[in-house]
Amino acid sequence: MALWMQIISGSETPIYRQLVEQIGGAIAKGELRTGDKLPAVRALAAELVINPNTVARAYTMLEQSGLVTTKTGSGTYVSDPHLRHADAAEINVLAERMDTLITRAVNLGLDRQALTALFEKRLAKFAGRLDKGNAENG
Amino acid sequence: MAEIVLETKGLTKYYGAGIALDHLDVRIPRGCICGFLGRNGAGKTTAIKLMLGLLEPTAGSAHLLGCDSTALPPAVRQRIGYVTEGHRLFRWMTIARLEKFQQAFFPKQWDGKFFADMIEYFELSKKQKIKHLSNGQRAQVSLALALAPNPELLIMDDPTLGLDAAIRRQFLEGMIELITRQGRTVLFSSHILADVERVADRVVVIDKGVLRADCSLEEFRTSVRKVVLHFDNSVPADVELEGLLHCRRSERQLELTLVGVDDAEVAAWADRAGTERFDFVEMNLEDQFIEFTSPPHRKRLFQWEEARS
């Protein structure tokens, strides 16, 4: 089922956030495609041995950012990319994450060119998803 | 508002002159998995035994499924599963005999197939005698005996003490299996905070017999925070801030552990203290628990002397 999902217990990152990140990552990389059904809350909870409320919370957060939609009685599905949006707060978080990244690069001694090259190389992995992305967000 | 399955009001227990539990007020709603946390000797076992009517309170009361704990009728006990650390069972019995014994008390609700499945899953045989089982295997039998009657309320007092990681995981699986059924509630105490974080959605923290927290896990996780403030010049000597748990300082940094202090208050305090640079440090549940239950402003036991380098 959801064999690729891993929960690290005892981590600083709350479990629901680990789920959000992993599912989000899978969607971003194209491993989960539009229309794919996410595991049922109870089933995923049983498989990962975590509280079903935690799974429900993660799904709710994903739905709030438009990554998935829940159809009552049916399940939760990866939604159409065009429905996604990002609010200012989330973009701030993203910016902070970028700072962390750049800090590490600077400490490792990378210059602007090396960093950009590395970035482009990693971008290639997501190529498909990025080019089809929302036109509204800047 | 969810129904309250477990409630204590001013629950107090004295042993001679010493207080084991001091006016505990706890309310646990139906449908949650509640982690009972506290350091050794904090009063968790005392609280649980009081709730189950194994001890008599010095003052106050406890109610389980609406009934007074000191007078739990058998009909109510049938709805409650109880597992303790050590898993003391009758050593001379075989698993099959123990099943028959247990079953006699739950005539209508015993799930024989579930019990058999669990025993098989644990790679045990019903013919084995309890005295020939290892600690871990006894715990497994104990778990099966507690889950097979499909209890409404499962209370576990440090059930995985001294057991290996695989068995701990099995207990967690058992809890999740139970909670996915309608209207079930689990209360368990544990020292393995990673386990608690996995499955609990509520926490109750008891410290030296006193209730320190009774909230959702989420609330606890977001309330106990660590912030590091960076100063250009000297670090303030006195730190006055409501909700301060601990404070550590180095040459140019001040590390504060806070509870119930929001971002705005931190920013305001930092401003008054003379700095704008501060970062929040994420902690895992274990670190949060340690900070929350350690005596305040205590020097670290082992001080690394920087002068040595």
Add this chain to the structure above:
Amino acid sequence: MRFLALLRKELRESLPWLLLAGLLLLAVGIFFLRAHAQVSEADGWQYHRGLSPGQTIDKHRLLQNPNLNLPAIWLAFIAPGLGLVLGVRQFWVPLFTRTWSFLLHRAAARLTILGAKLTATIIAFCISVGLVWTGLYWYACRPDLFPIPEAPQMLVNGWIYIALGLLVYLGTALSALSTARWYTSRIFGLAFAMLVVFVTLAQWRPVSIAALTVLAFVTLLSQTMAVFVRREF
């Protein structure tokens, strides 16, 4: 249903001890009877040494003759011994193995649990020493086998000791359940029961002994019940 399950468990746990007591009594009894049979055969089946043929038998005097009594005195040791052991097994051992909380959380009232233990003990006494004693009496009184006269008083004496054994059981249980220290009130239960046994051994008056036993039984039982219902585990 619940009571039966509890009863079955208690009986099974008491089994080795009741078998031991029963077999011990049986062994002692058979040994005595065989020794006695040799004596009486040598005597030519005379009822009483020194009695000439045709003389009537004074049953009361016969009972004074230790050679002709099935000595209930054995039971004075075996029955209280069994009572002590069962009291320990049912009330002390769970304290050491810490299985009380498991038992007490079963869906049964505390008095039901206590009742099952007591019933099991009564059954244990009846089917081990009780049965063996009665069997020995019946066997010994067969005129074609032994010269021991039939005297129900002998049978009753034995049963009085069995009742004392039950008393010692209750005393042991009460001592186990008490939460006081050993050298204070905790010893009360056991000491009281032992006292009654010694009084019985010292001065054999069946009627007053029987009355004393009943009184002691009621006292110890009510105390045990009161303590058990409220005790903390």
